[in-house]
Amino acid sequence: MSLLAHLSLALAGIPQPTQTYSFDSADYKLFFTLTGSGPLLVIQAPGWGIGDAYLQSGLAPLAKSHTLLFLLPRGTAPSSCPESTTEMRSVTMAFDLESLRVWLEVPSLALLGHSNGGAVALAYAEMYPERVERLVLVSPQILGFNDSATWIRFFGERKEDPRYAGAIETMKGGMDPQTDEELKGLLKGLMPYYFAQPERYAEKFYLQLEEAAKDSQHGSVQVSPFKAQGDADRADKEGVTGLFGRVICKTLLLVGDQDAFCSVAAAKVAEEGIKGGGYGEVKLVVLENCGHFPWVEKGDVFFDFTEKFLDAQE
Numbered sequence: 001m002s003l004l005a006h007l008s009l010a011l012a013g014i015p016q017p018t019q020t021y022s023f024d025s026a027d028y029k030l031f032f033t034l035t036g037s038g039p040l041l042v043i044q045a046p047g048w049g050i051g052d053a054y055l056q057s058g059l060a061p062l063a064k065s066h067t068l069l070f071l072l073p074r075g076t077a078p079s080s081c082p083e084s085t086t087e088m089r090s091v092t093m094a095f096d097l098e099s100l101r102v103w104l105e106v107p108s109l110a111l112l113g114h115s116n117g118g119a120v121a122l123a124y125a126e127m128y129p130e131r132v133e134r135l136v137l138v139s140p141q142i143l144g145f146n147d148s149a150t151w152i153r154f155f156g157e158r159k160e161d162p163r164y165a166g167a168i169e170t171m172k173g174g175m176d177p178q179t180d181e182e183l184k185g186l187l188k189g190l191m192p193y194y195f196a197q198p199e200r201y202a203e204k205f206y207l208q209l210e211e212a213a214k215d216s217q218h219g220s221v222q223v224s225p226f227k228a229q230g231d232a233d234r235a236d237k238e239g240v241t242g243l244f245g246r247v248i249c250k251t252l253l254l255v256g257d258q259d260a261f262c263s264v265a266a267a268k269v270a271e272e273g274i275k276g277g278g279y280g281e282v283k284l285v286v287l288e289n290c291g292h293f294p295w296v297e298k299g300d301v302f303f304d305f306t307e308k309f310l311d312a313q314e
């Protein structure tokens with residue numbers, strides 16, 4: 001079926017089988033996957049090489065009420081890879097959302113981003129404020145915010161906790177993977193640190209990540225975008241803080257109180273910044289006893305807030 005037929009049926013509420021398409025954004029061929037039916041929700045995957053398979057499986061409940069479009073960023077295969085590292089900056093990846101919107105011929109997007117995908121989605125709302133209808137930032141990375149105080153606090157709380165001992169060993173081993181396999185090993189080792197209840201969820205989540213990517217020819221994680229995006233963002237010393245006030249859409253921020261990577265403190269910086277601009281309406285929801293993947297540890301609350309927000313009931 002053509003994309004156009006798929007999209008018009010899905011938007012009309014007629015469920016369609018999941019399918020992957022591609023389009024051209026400037027010099028790049030980018031892939032995206034469509035699933036579900038109902039109003040369109042674009043989901044931005046992180047740009048560091050984890051792809052969108054974990055989001056397709058984790059966020060599947062949203063496909064009952066929405067047509068979900070998962071955008072696979074530049075640099076993550078099979079989407080094509082920029083030759084220049086600067087083109088791999090998280091902020092620069094936001095231009096691909098604008099290309100997607102133009103290509104879809106829609107005036108604005110409802111947009112959701114998780115983690116680094118949240119940073120890309122937020123950058124898009126800052127650069128193209130009138131093009132974002134609603135924004136959901138789930139455990140977003142806030143670029144340019146020095147969150148080492150949070151890192152130190154969690155380390156203090158967790159260093160004697162046997163549930164995190166393996167993850168802490170992994171961190172001490174350094175975080176400079178050279179191959180996809182090494183990145184996979186690093187992620188597997190760190191996995192407990194992403195959770196408030198690692199004993200319940202960490203291993204299961206990792207196995208699901210592997211399972212979700214099993215049909216992909218590119219593995220569950222890719223080291224090339226991991227390195228390129230990391231280098232590009234680190235070199236981007238100016239950062240992008242200070243642009244929050246440009247956001248004018250309604251924004252929902254969801255963050256776990258036990259997220260050591262993308263913290264409540266970071267989310268508050270974005271909340272204050274958006275409020276400070278005077279146009280955007282922002283709601284911050286802190287999920288208790290919850291780490292970096294709210295749909296795993298606080299699924300009921302997470303989907304309830306997200307769906308109500310998208311349906312404009314609150």
Ligand SMILES: *[C@@H]1O[C@H](CO)[C@@H](O)[C@H](O)[C@H]1NC(C)=O
Pocket residue numbers: 146147148149
């Ligand atoms: C980040 O903040 C910590 C204190 O919380 C400080 O020691 C450190 O130098 C800062 N790093 C940068 C790069 O500014």
